[in-house]
Amino acid sequence: MTPQEEKTIKKWNDGLSGKIEIELILTEDERSTRFREFSDKLSNLASKLSINQIKDDENQVPAIKVGRSIYYHAIPLEVELEPFLEALTLLDCNSFKLTGEVQNRLDKVKIPAELKLYIAKQCPFCPVSVKQLIPLTFANELIKLEIIDGTLFPEIAELNNIRSAPTVLLDENFRWTGTTNLNEIVEIILNRNPSDLSTSSIISLLKEGNADQVAEMMLDHNCIFPAFINTLIHEKWPIRLGAMVAFEYIVEKNNALASQVINPLWEQFQSVEDRIKGDIIYIFGETGNIEMVPKLETILYSKRCHDEVRDAAREALRKIED
Incomplete structure (x- = not known):
């Protein structure tokens, strides 16, 4: 950090x-040290800023969390310091600059949107993009923004095939490179098909306890979102549990719709661990679909299946027969 900074x-x-608070999310990643050093210097210089350190093993990389939904996977110094401080200022006064037309569109957004902005040091256009996108998260809490320094986290940039900065990704389905077209981004956020929601967007809703919202979206559109299937077989139990809560909600409201999970889950059945197999079988039982009986009986009498998997099949058959 320079004397001028x-x-x-x-x-x-x-x-x-007045006082404002942000969070420093530390992980096992060795780059957490750099984030901690920046945080310590920032705390010493800004007496009105409180930085809460959180150890989070679920996150693979460290971050600075601003407000509800801005995550800096970057050390905001040099040209990025000013837009970072502007974001913190919004926590103090909540006075963001958006045109009335843009705000009206954002008020209509009802499904989550995940924006990823890739930046790089010495990039002259990146601070402008940061300043444009940050107010969106304050205008609508369903919009999440990750600001990622592609030079600090090259493995993430490579994963998303980032070749230049700034680059904006929306739900990993839409991409803008170069100068940010804010109106176009907002328009697409508003008019997306909910069935195109990413797995991470659905997981975010489940983590926040909004399983009923996930279910209602699928009920409203009378389809099971492809990404929802991924949450039902997710490796982490809390995610699967949240997804099953949403699934049970759908079963109560529209059993025929709930049965749409059967084929995609059966396709995944042999490739998942036994503990997840048991959850899949439970879901089959909850559908009450008589067509699942032969498959469940195959599992029940298979010598290759573990006892807990066969027990789950036995209980699912009982549920269907009842």
Whole structure:
């Protein structure tokens, strides 16, 4: 951190009207050390800023969390310091700059949107893109923004085939490179087909306890979203549990719709671990679909299946027969 950056932070701190809080998410990743060092310096310079450190093994990479839904996978110094401080200022005054037309569109957004903005050091256009996108998260809490330094996390950039900065991804289905077209991004956020929601978007809803919202979206569109299947067979039990809560909600409202999970889950059955097989079999039983009886009987009498899997099949058959 340069003397000029320290001066900028002190001046920004003096202009705050009260205390604000952000979170520092630390992981097993060795780059967490750099985030901690930045956080310590920032805390020493800004007395009105409280930084809560959180150890989170679920996240693979460290982050600075601003508000409800901004995640900085970046050390915001040099040209990125100013937009970072502007984001923190919004926590103090919540006065963001959006045109009335853009705000009206954002008010109509009812399904989650995940934006990823890839930046790089010395990129002259990146700070502009950051400043444009940050207010969206304050205008509608369903919009999540991850700001990722592709030079600090090259493996993530490579995973998303990032070749230049700034690059914006929306739900990993839409991509903009270069100068950000805010109106176009907002328009697509508003008019997306919910069935195109990413797995991570659905997981975010489940983690926040909104399983009923996930279910209602599928009920409203009378289809099971492809990404929802991924949550039913997710390796982490809390995610599967949330997905099953949503599934049971659908069973109560529209059993025929709930039965749409059968074929895609059966296709995945042999490739998953036994503990997940048991959950899949439970779901089959909850559908009450008589067509599942032969498959469940095959599992029940298979010597290759473990006892807990056969027990689950026995219980599912009992559920269907009842």
